[in-house]
Amino acid sequence: MENPKNLTAVCPECKNTIDLSRYPNLLAGMVIECNHCGMTLLVNDIKDGEVKTTIVDEGK
Numbered sequence: 001m002e003n004p005k006n007l008t009a010v011c012p013e014c015k016n017t018i019d020l021s022r023y024p025n026l027l028a029g030m031v032i033e034c035n036h037c038g039m040t041l042l043v044n045d046i047k048d049g050e051v052k053t054t055i056v057d058e059g060k
C-alpha cells in the first residue's frame, strides 16, 4: 500500500517540488495548485509515490 503522505509531485512549469501537505487525500483527476508559481495542475496519475500532473490552461 502506498502511503499518501510520501507522495511527491514536481511542477511541470517551475520544476519545483510541490507541497502536497494541503492535499491529504490526493487522487487522480483532482486539481492542485503549485505553491511556488501558482500554476493549476491536473493530477493525471499517481504511481510509485510520484504524482504525474499536467498544466491546466484556464480561460483559454
Ligand SMILES: [Zn+2]
Binding pocket: 011, 012, 013, 014, 015, 016, 034, 035, 036, 037, 038, 039
Ligand atoms: Zn510551479
